[in-house]
Amino acid sequence: MSGWHRFANPTRFSRLSARILPWALALTIVLFAAGLYLALVGSPPDARQKDTVRIMYIHVPAAWMALSTYVLMAIFSGMGFIWKHPLADIAAKNCAPVGAGFTLLALITGALWGAPMWGTWWEWGDARLTSFLILFFLYLGYIALWQVFEDPEKAARAAAILALVGLINIPVIHFSVQWWNTLHQPASVFRRGGPTIDPAMLWPLFIMLAAFEAYFVSVLLLRIRAEVAEWRVRALQMMQAEA
Amino acid sequence: MPNAGIIGLTVDNLTCRRGEHEVFAGLSCSVHPGDVLYLRGPNGAGKSSLLRILAGFIAPAAGAVGWDGEDVAVDPLAHRSRLHYVGHLDTLKPVLTAAENLSTQAAMLEEQADVDTALRRFGLGNLRDLPARFLSAGQRRRLALARLAAVPRPLWLLDEPTVALDAGSVERLETLIAEHRATGGMAVIATHTDMNLPGAYTLELEGRQRVAAP
Amino acid sequence: MPNAGIIGLTVDNLTCRRGEHEVFAGLSCSVHPGDVLYLRGPNGAGKSSLLRILAGFIAPAAGAVGWDGEDVAVDPLAHRSRLHYVGHLDTLKPVLTAAENLSTQAAMLEEQADVDTALRRFGLGNLRDLPARFLSAGQRRRLALARLAAVPRPLWLLDEPTVALDAGSVERLETLIAEHRATGGMAVIATHTDMNLPGAYTLELEGRQRVAAP
Amino acid sequence: MSPFLAVVRRDLLIARRQGGGSLLAVAFFVVVAALFPFAVGADPISLRQVAPGVIWVSALLATLLSLDRLFQADFEDGSLDVLALSPQPLFFTVLAKVLAHWLVVGLPLVIASPLVGVLLNLPVEAFPVLVAATLIGTPALSLVGAIGAALTAGIRRGGVLVPLLVLPLYIPTLIFGVAATADPAHAAEPLMLLGAVSLVSLVLAPLASAAALRLALE
Amino acid sequence: MSPFLAVVRRDLLIARRQGGGSLLAVAFFVVVAALFPFAVGADPISLRQVAPGVIWVSALLATLLSLDRLFQADFEDGSLDVLALSPQPLFFTVLAKVLAHWLVVGLPLVIASPLVGVLLNLPVEAFPVLVAATLIGTPALSLVGAIGAALTAGIRRGGVLVPLLVLPLYIPTLIFGVAATADPAHAAEPLMLLGAVSLVSLVLAPLASAAALRLALE
Numbered sequence A: 001m002s003g004w005h006r007f008a009n010p011t012r013f014s015r016l017s018a019r020i021l022p023w024a025l026a027l028t029i030v031l032f033a034a035g036l037y038l039a040l041v042g043s044p045p046d047a048r049q050k051d052t053v054r055i056m057y058i059h060v061p062a063a064w065m066a067l068s069t070y071v072l073m074a075i076f077s078g079m080g081f082i083w084k085h086p087l088a089d090i091a092a093k094n095c096a097p098v099g100a101g102f103t104l105l106a107l108i109t110g111a112l113w114g115a116p117m118w119g120t121w122w123e124w125g126d127a128r129l130t131s132f133l134i135l136f137f138l139y140l141g142y143i144a145l146w147q148v149f150e151d152p153e154k155a156a157r158a159a160a161i162l163a164l165v166g167l168i169n170i171p172v173i174h175f176s177v178q179w180w181n182t183l184h185q186p187a188s189v190f191r192r193g194g195p196t197i198d199p200a201m202l203w204p205l206f207i208m209l210a211a212f213e214a215y216f217v218s219v220l221l222l223r224i225r226a227e228v229a230e231w232r233v234r235a236l237q238m239m240q241a242e243a
Numbered sequence B, C: 001m002p003n004a005g006i007i008g009l010t011v012d013n014l015t016c017r018r019g020e021h022e023v024f025a026g027l028s029c030s031v032h033p034g035d036v037l038y039l040r041g042p043n044g045a046g047k048s049s050l051l052r053i054l055a056g057f058i059a060p061a062a063g064a065v066g067w068d069g070e071d072v073a074v075d076p077l078a079h080r081s082r083l084h085y086v087g088h089l090d091t092l093k094p095v096l097t098a099a100e101n102l103s104t105q106a107a108m109l110e111e112q113a114d115v116d117t118a119l120r121r122f123g124l125g126n127l128r129d130l131p132a133r134f135l136s137a138g139q140r141r142r143l144a145l146a147r148l149a150a151v152p153r154p155l156w157l158l159d160e161p162t163v164a165l166d167a168g169s170v171e172r173l174e175t176l177i178a179e180h181r182a183t184g185g186m187a188v189i190a191t192h193t194d195m196n197l198p199g200a201y202t203l204e205l206e207g208r209q210r211v212a213a214p
Numbered sequence D, E: 001m002s003p004f005l006a007v008v009r010r011d012l013l014i015a016r017r018q019g020g021g022s023l024l025a026v027a028f029f030v031v032v033a034a035l036f037p038f039a040v041g042a043d044p045i046s047l048r049q050v051a052p053g054v055i056w057v058s059a060l061l062a063t064l065l066s067l068d069r070l071f072q073a074d075f076e077d078g079s080l081d082v083l084a085l086s087p088q089p090l091f092f093t094v095l096a097k098v099l100a101h102w103l104v105v106g107l108p109l110v111i112a113s114p115l116v117g118v119l120l121n122l123p124v125e126a127f128p129v130l131v132a133a134t135l136i137g138t139p140a141l142s143l144v145g146a147i148g149a150a151l152t153a154g155i156r157r158g159g160v161l162v163p164l165l166v167l168p169l170y171i172p173t174l175i176f177g178v179a180a181t182a183d184p185a186h187a188a189e190p191l192m193l194l195g196a197v198s199l200v201s202l203v204l205a206p207l208a209s210a211a212a213l214r215l216a217l218e
């Protein structure tokens, strides 16, 4: 129950993450190199969109990652809440800034893409766009909640409650394109009946997604390790102060 | 583990941690029907924290609190229904009258309650229709304590109950506690001042956790 | 009318009314440099009300409060700048550390103040960087009292200052008051408990307002 | 009287004594809505176009403003401790407080909504739907808002955080409410969805709020 | 350091420690502004029409929400007594607290207003006027709101009066603010009137607030 103190001991996590990290980092670099080459040079320009289609290779993976990071954050939160495992809490906490970053990236690239495609940066009537902005606010609220609690154990539980409740918004975002008439195009990859995108564009897209995924894993592990180290130092200081 | 067969409140090897600071550790004691336990110790020793653990508001970092031999964490609702907690805060709504404050509290705690008798026991009879915002410090405190008299519950957890009370009110409280004990009630009382409760045990906090004989 | 020529605080034929209720009437007394005046009486006698009148927070229904022979209502700002009032509430911001709480208070009251010495005088030296939300009841009280030591002012109005203090802290407060008196300071103290302040006068409230010799 | 009813009665009594709970919410609702004729210009067509949205946003904000102290007041004066010692699960205590809040704030908003409809030139045929939609939707506003209020109960001035936490969660209610009000001829589906949101909130919100309140008790 | 600056510094420190005073106000501003188009569901034309009103209502609400505890927090923990013993008239203490509040909430709103303008499709030529208007108008919002906050602190008397008093007092600021923003070509007159409102508030609001606070001290 007194979770945050267990970091005084070396954990399995440190050893495991130390083993995974180099691979994840290497994979990130390789996949980004390959994906960006294919996306910018190797893939054909779109018949209608010309070269602006290349924004897609950033925008779409970023949007997917933004959503899946939230789900992962909620899962970690649930684990931390139920089993009171501090590592799950720290993982959830550190998902948030990364996920908010993905969300912002998708928002910006979407806006940049929208200017030539729809003739507007931003379209309020569009449910996909606005609900995605809401996702950004959810991330911000989650981060803010962590900030206002002084006691990390309390903060973890409060933030977990919020993350789990906010999970309800995810399907709203995903299905918003179906439920409302929007400018934004409906799902074209992950849909019933298979993807409708040309394979020449699909492959670079998947490689970029894998690159984003590897990047996410690397950053998350690095952040968690940094925070665990910080707690270990704090615990040592406390022990010295009380001795 | 709380020992089976023992009647009353048992505290078993309790550790309390607030933030990163360990307030006390390995604390054990028990309170049986008719017992009063004083919690004593300097400011910051953990008296208030212990009371909140006993009330089930804070989960202990280690150890357990038991009732009649069973860990109270098993059925927290049953535990919370058997105790009174009177802390530093006065739990009063300034816009409600003294009688309304007490009767709304009592109604939340119990189906039936004799509010007027309880008010009179604490000398608040003629203030019953005064809004709580007009009460003096000691009158507010007495009103907060009056729920002990209004709703019978076996375990009383009192955090510095005599604060702001005049001598007469302290006596009233002592009488109430004596009656409570006579009917098998128990009380754990954190205090810096002396009260007149014969046969009370004392738990000294801060480092040397030990139970002194009365 | 406050008498000209008298040095210190004079209370002249004071009446206090709260709502429609007359709390006390025709109260007179005076406090001279080096004096301590206890206010005693049962709950609701009007001790807190009197202190707030002396501080200039409440206007008396009749009578006057004087300083060095002049009615304080003439220059309320000057009066408020010469006194400390420590009431029931702890005046602390939970998000600020102990040191920040004290230094912001001191800065509002006075240009210069020695915060660290004041903290140490109340045994809060090692808690200086702990946010006030984590302090125990007695630690909070000590922090509120520390402004007496940080900012020198001649008149101290203290409403039950020993509440929640452990024995050591009460002694610290008594020492501080003794030093304050030695430099010509005055204190009016509402209290239900006994303090060790030799030569203090007592004003019994409730009906029989009279000053008992030390 | 059951503890549940005791809590409801207590909060209603406090609201009545404090005065202006309902009045504040309704006044706020009407003032915010009444501002829009200034902004949009009195052109009845464009006013009619924005009316459903304005009504719902105003209702939502009126609820939000009255919510932020729902648990904080009880926390600050220690009443939360007494509530926690009540012989019923915290779930029902939360539900009782939310019910009282809805009676004080939500219901008056429902009753005042036709008035705001008139101010904003809402077509006559939309009025029954507007009342139905607010009646079905405002409970969700109170319930979801309670989560934010509970999460910030133990933090002084945490109230400022409530809108940021709660507004994103209000979006479904807002969407379905506006959809029903804007197109009264096809209101059945959004009304049903609105009901679904309220029902889901009825279970999830007290659960989440009770868990959050336990933090404030520590 | 003068007592005036000490009060300002103290409130800024508390806001910083409490976390996100400014951020929350801005977030609230943006979230509320974001709700309207969501609800109004809009083509750019009608969105542009409501934009000035939405911006001002959002700014008003963001201010109002952050203000209501301006003095109450100090009242509840006894700090008001310490403030009252400061060697300066209560007038300046109030002014210092309002200044700190404006720095924490009002100024960030001014800075964020162009962002909201972009989101709401406000025409480009309106942006300088929007910034000027919010810069001139937000002090009035903080000042007038302080009266309500002071009355709530001594709620022992205030009760129902507070919302009924403050909301109407906000109307001039809103009307002139919206007028300036909606018609940037003829903004000079409403901007001047807005300035007049702020100036009058600068004198009257601390006076009224100080009087109200004295009641809270009793």
Ligand code: HEM
Pocket (backbone or CB within 6 Å): A056, A059, A060, A063, A064, A067, A106, A107, A108, A109, A110, A111, A113, A114, A115, A117, A118, A121, A122, A128, A129, A130, A132, A133, A173, A174, A175, A184, A185, A186, A187, A188, A189, A190
């Ligand atoms: C600020 C503006 C935009 C935002 C916030 C946004 C948001 C999103 C989101 C959240 C997704 C993931 C949907 C899901 O997996 O459920 C997505 C996917 C996608 N977006 Fe955007 N988008 C924006 C602009 C655009 C523009 C201008 C285009 C191109 C015309 C575009 C094309 C796509 C495509 C092709 C997908 C993949 C769809 C799929 O296969 O599921 N987006 N966007």
Ligand SMILES: Nc1ncnc2c1ncn2[C@@H]1O[C@H](COP(=O)(O)OP(=O)(O)OP(=O)(O)O)[C@@H](O)[C@H]1O
Pocket (backbone or CB within 6 Å): B130, B133, B134, B135, B136, B137, B138, B139, B164, B166, C018, C019, C020, C021, C023, C041, C042, C043, C044, C045, C046, C047, C048, C049, C050
């Ligand atoms: N508006 C009012 N109407 C009627 N009576 C009031 C009003 N305001 C205060 N009182 C009464 O005034 C009296 C004075 O209270 P005060 O706080 O001064 O007492 P005190 O001597 O400090 O008591 P304690 O020892 O409890 O602190 C109390 O009896 C209180 O009930």
Ligand SMILES: Nc1ncnc2c1ncn2[C@@H]1O[C@H](COP(=O)(O)OP(=O)(O)OP(=O)(O)O)[C@@H](O)[C@H]1O
Pocket (backbone or CB within 6 Å): A151, B018, B019, B020, B021, B023, B041, B042, B043, B044, B045, B046, B047, B048, B049, B050, C133, C134, C135, C136, C137, C138, C139, C164, C166
């Ligand atoms: N989050 C925290 N971080 C560090 N220390 C904390 C935290 N919360 C509480 N404490 C400390 O825990 C200790 C226990 O406080 P508690 O209120 O239980 O003491 P107490 O014995 O009741 O004291 P008092 O006599 O003053 O009422 C205090 O020293 C307090 O400073």
Ligand SMILES: [Mg+2]
Pocket (backbone or CB within 6 Å): B047, B048, B049, B159, B190, C136, C137, C138
């Ligand atoms: Mg204590």
Ligand SMILES: [Mg+2]
Pocket (backbone or CB within 6 Å): B136, B137, B138, C047, C048, C049, C159, C190
């Ligand atoms: Mg008193």
